[in-house]
Amino acid sequence: MTSDPDFNIYQPQPLLIILSGPSGVGKDTVLQRMQERNLPFYFVVTATTRPIRLNEVHGKDYYFVSHDEFARMIEADELLEYAIVYNDYKGIPKQQVRQALASGQDVVMRIDVQGAATIRKLAPEALLVFLTTENEDELVNRLRERKTETPEGLKLRIATARQELKRINEFDYVVINSDYQLDETVDTLTAIIQAEHHRINPRKVKL
Numbered sequence: 001m002t003s004d005p006d007f008n009i010y011q012p013q014p015l016l017i018i019l020s021g022p023s024g025v026g027k028d029t030v031l032q033r034m035q036e037r038n039l040p041f042y043f044v045v046t047a048t049t050r051p052i053r054l055n056e057v058h059g060k061d062y063y064f065v066s067h068d069e070f071a072r073m074i075e076a077d078e079l080l081e082y083a084i085v086y087n088d089y090k091g092i093p094k095q096q097v098r099q100a101l102a103s104g105q106d107v108v109m110r111i112d113v114q115g116a117a118t119i120r121k122l123a124p125e126a127l128l129v130f131l132t133t134e135n136e137d138e139l140v141n142r143l144r145e146r147k148t149e150t151p152e153g154l155k156l157r158i159a160t161a162r163q164e165l166k167r168i169n170e171f172d173y174v175v176i177n178s179d180y181q182l183d184e185t186v187d188t189l190t191a192i193i194q195a196e197h198h199r200i201n202p203r204k205v206k207l
Contacts (some may be wrong), residue, residue: 013202015106016097016123017041017193020116021131022161023086024143026177026185027110028061030131033186034108041193042100044109047073050088053148063093080207081111081118086156090115098207106193113164120170125203127196129189130171134178136162 019027035043047063049070058064065073070089073079082091092109100107111119119126133139143149143157168174173192177185196203 011202012197013204014101014104015193015196015203016101016126016205017106017108018116018119018126018128019108019110019131020113020128020171022113022139022164023157024139024146024161025131025133027131029182030177030185030189031108031110033182034189037186039190040106041108042105044092044096044107046090046110047079047093048088048090080122081115083112083114083118085112086153101205101207113167117170123205123207125205127203128171129192130168130174131177132165132168132174134176136165138179
């Protein structure tokens with residue numbers, strides 16, 4: 001008895017998962033918890049020119065580089081996308097993403113809303129998830145409580161966040177990251193990724 005080749009319709013495809021949202025919604029914290037759970041994803045490490053913060057680790061949280069080094073990476077076409085975010089550069093190293101996808105791994109990368117739009121143009125089949133808070137007031141409170149900005153910097157982040165919240169319709173899914181509900185947030189994000197792997201017409205990412 002021979003099998004019907006048309007029956008084997010499910011061909012798993014690696015996903016390019018973009019976790020985005022305004023500053024202060026908890027993107028870094030969510031990714032950290034995903035890594036703590038040893039989930040089977042490749043987590044892209046973003047390059048940035050901003051100063052390292054307390055408890056951050058170079059090469060794990062970000063690649064902290066000088067402006068000169070970042071300029072070299074741009075000139076060498078080593079970045080998938082890059083942008084100025086709050087007066088500092090951030091960019092996604094291209095080779096990391098391509099190698100991980102080629103190996104069949106799902107790739108997760110944290111990126112600002114502006115960068116997510118760029119990735120959607122480069123890879124229309126990318127899975128875009130918008131992370132946010134329950135409401136705008138909660139987001140503003142989180143930004144204030146971080147106390148990592150000057151008064152001018154805080155005003156800029158709040159104004160930018162309010163504009164970014166208006167771009168939610170550019171994404172495929174929205175996940176609410178409520179206070180003290182981190183594990184529930186990760187559960188929801190993981191469920192979205194699992195569901196995407198069971199699509200009849202899978203996303204086929206090309207970069």
